[in-house]
Amino acid sequence: MRAPRALALAASLAICAAAGISVAGDKRAPRTNYYGSSLLAWVDAVAAAVEDRAHEGGVTLVSVEVQGGRGVEDRKADRVFGPRLSRQLQSRGELSVVQPGTRGSLQIRIELSLEGSRLWAVGLAEGGKLDGPAALAVSWTVDRELETVLLSGGARAGQARWSMQRLGTAPAGVLDAALVDLDGDGGDEIILLGTDGVRALRYRGADARPEAVGGPWALPGGGEWPRVIAGWIAPDGGSGVRIGTTAGHAATLNAASGRWSAVGTPAAIPLRQPRDASRTAWRGGDLVGAGADLDGQSLGDGLPERVRDAVLLPNGTWIWLDGNGRLGARYTPSVSLPAGRFGDRFVLADLDGDGTHDLVTTSASPPGEPDSVTIHRLDAALEGHSVLFSSSLDGSVVAVCAGDLDFDGETDLLLVEEGRDADAVLWRVERSR
């Protein structure tokens, strides 16, 4: 009985040695540069284990559900680990991630937990040609990054403090900004759309200043009008951004290669969408405007003639800022939004970590005049709101966006302020623990 087992083990040792894999516990060689991120390295190791099970099951479609176990916040597992795992599976190129219950897919449920000094991702795969439920497990030593991003900390409900931190400066002429994870390291890069083009900045650590990591990439030619007065930028769902300007630019920039490609109609404005609970709902925008179609969906009657900014919630509700700077919404019967006139941009994101959308508005001050920024908490049904934070700035807020700047798995708010004859100033607003 022992002999076949010994032979089998010897054979597997030989195969592993030939493949450069150690059976002594070393993980697979990384397929991408993780930029020192243990979270991404762990996620990739889990993705590799999922691929192995998918191969055994003879499928290329997988659905993944992630939840927190001992010591890991369920919310963080869902928001931090789950989307990164899906993205990593997609980027490895062998599997397609689909919704749970999709026919012909392998269903994988994963629980994250802390045991001793190691974090475990233990999964159960069912479906395909697998004989029965099959397990997968990948453990990783807890370091400061994983501790911050995943482990249970103090509750963020109740009284909280908000802080506003000056990050640094950027050349003047910023029209819009977006936060996009260009390099897949789990932290977002700052993408600024300016009159001279698009540039990418990276912010790392409390003491660091944003450093230029790409661009400026000049706006592509062929604009319908000579002057760029206003511009819009939104992530395209991958490692690029989509832009639109009042000069008629409508293009996608691959931030890895710096190459532009024209998309859409010249008048298209990329639509920003709120981050949903999984932080993966950023999709490339499409045309929004009076009577326009979005992905074939007619907005129909009731949309104002002029829209400065708009977002589409996951439940199909539209929220917009009309030409007079007033907020409006559709497809929600009893919505209650902050009244008054606001600036050109607004943001919907979960900034206080309570699982509901927060609305960020700026005051309707003329360009160059002192501005203010306000964070409103919207309740889940959009039937009530309250002010969480409000602060004044010296100049005018020209761009506002949300994302994870400091790699803590929580959503930060980025403001770009410009005064007269001065560089743009980048601010981060975050809720203190």
Added chain:
Amino acid sequence: MISRRAAALVAASILLGIASTAGARRLPSAGGDAIVAVPDGLRDATIEAHTTTPLLERVPDEANASERLARPALPDRPEWRSALLRDLRSSEDFTTWTLEASGPADAVAQALSRCLGPSWWAGRAMTAAGVSSSVSVRQISITITFGAPVGPVPELLSTCPVEGGGWLPGDGGRLASKGDGQALLDRIVIADALADADVASGDPSRTSAASLTAQAPDVLLLLQDEDAREADAVLGSGSSTALRELLAPDLLLAVFWGGRGRTATGLLPPGLAPSRPLAQAVGQDPPELRIDPLPSTAPKIAITHDRTDPLVAGTVERLAVVLRSRGWALDEDGATAHAQLLRWRPPTLDPALALLALAGAHPDLLQDVRLADPALLDPDPDRRFIAVAEVELTWLAEGRVVPLMTADRWIAIDPDLRGVRLRPDGVPLLHEAWWSVPRAGRAPQAPDAKP
């Protein structure tokens, strides 16, 4: 004015004196005795733990630099330290392990032979895995040769007791310090009764004491033989979830175990194994319990259990009600199906070895061919866990093992007794224990000694 200054000086001196006395009392001081109350099942293990030295000890994660220096780790295995070994190495294929003793090797080899035999959990685990072993000695070098690759040997042998230790066994469960500086207390008395014990294992009534809770709890498991599984008396065509709902483990734990524990869904408890998804229960809501008279022809099932354990006995009583509602009588005479309600105390914190040890002690589990999966003894803990998780899934699906509840394993300690530790299997360790407040005039008596 002078008198005021003098008074202040006197007051300050008194305060300083009190402070220095308090400070001095916080330093470990030798002497005194302690009474330790443990259940019968832990009595021998507690005595053995104090009269022997473990072959290996895992360096705690929280150990600081000075602690690591004070107890040097093995050269190639920094997570392990040993007072008896200088080195521990394996062959490339993990079939041969060489241990270099820091002193005479005979005692270590003798202990290893015993630990790899049927009387020790490690030996039973190897039996379950179908792996043979032999131990040989040459000067200070000891070689263990396994019949198949065995990766987690440090985990397997960590608690293996070797002659030595700071205590000498005496009559009536008394242990006396050897006086060689290894132990701080003069005497330990191992008792059965919880009353007057300075260290009491799992005493729900003790609320004013300090307590230590083990990393992994005990698990109450129902092991079913093949007849019981086929008869389906316990699960009654439903899921184990439905059974647990009828059983109400929370109430049983509240009544018999101070509420310390919870419903168990897996065989491997938290602390031993990471959180993991288990197969989703498929079944209907449990039917309401009915207490109808049973005909004399009703089928009978026997559930063997430890009648001295109140939590186990209480659970069996409740199970009898559930079984009766399904038309089964709990009776040993004429039983056509047999089960065992086991309070499982994993002997190690390695999930795969713990499961193998469990199987090695229970013939119904031992017959499973999946236990021969080499991955259960892989050097990589991730691969070991994948293998053990799949065995667990299978056993749960087949109903071989029905987990009912976990029961925390803890000891209550007199707050003045410092330095007590708890071994993963629930044995209290008093090697470094000392009284922070001297216990004057306390006679070291065995509980059976009458005044």
